[in-house]
Amino acid sequence: MPYRPERVREFIKEQVSEIIQHQLKDPRIGFASVTDVEVSADLRYAKVFISVLGDAQAKTDTMAGLQSAQGYVRSELGRRLQMRFTPDISFRLDESIEHGTRIVTLIRKVTKGSDDDRPPLPDRGSPQKKP
Numbered sequence: 001m002p003y004r005p006e007r008v009r010e011f012i013k014e015q016v017s018e019i020i021q022h023q024l025k026d027p028r029i030g031f032a033s034v035t036d037v038e039v040s041a042d043l044r045y046a047k048v049f050i051s052v053l054g055d056a057q058a059k060t061d062t063m064a065g066l067q068s069a070q071g072y073v074r075s076e077l078g079r080r081l082q083m084r085f086t087p088d089i090s091f092r093l094d095e096s097i098e099h100g101t102r103i104v105t106l107i108r109k110v111t112k113g114s115d116d117d118r119p120p121l122p123d124r125g126s127p128q129k130k131p
Contacts, residue, residue: 005039009046012087013037015080016048019073020066028065030058035094039087046087049094059093066091 017034031053038047050066052059066073070089078086 005041005043008043008081008083008087009037009039011081012039012046012048012077012089015077016073016089019076020050023076024065024069024072026065026069028061029069030054030062032062032066035096043083044085044087046089047092048089049092051094051097063091063093 013034013036016037020029020032020034032050034048035051036049038049039045050063052062054062070091074086074089077089
């Protein structure tokens with residue numbers, strides 16, 4: 001990725017995160033964090049990926065609150081971003097953290113079950129005796 005879109009992406013990520021945490025007062029918005037931002041090549045569109053802590057209802061409420069605050073977030077970002085055009089922002093729910101946690105849990109279950117069937121490993125500090 002060229003350098004300028006990368007800088008804009010990082011700046012948007014930092015600023016949107018700060019706006020969500022400190023300036024949005026919507027009670028529907030729970031504990032949300034910006035995990036990633038994708039910007040288009042012409043820098044006119046930005047997808048902001050949000051991770052929400054909580055159950056499915058908390059995620060739905062937070063995303064609804066963010067969608068209603070989308071215009072405010074864009075205008076606030078426009079004040080901070082020194083560009084000719086402020087990117088149109090869309091919020092997307094990022095479930096990659098939950099997905100990764102689920103995969104790790106499944107891997108642990110599989111490896112725990114297979115460890116019970118294996119004989120114990122020999123101590124690496126002492127030489128092995130051959131039968």
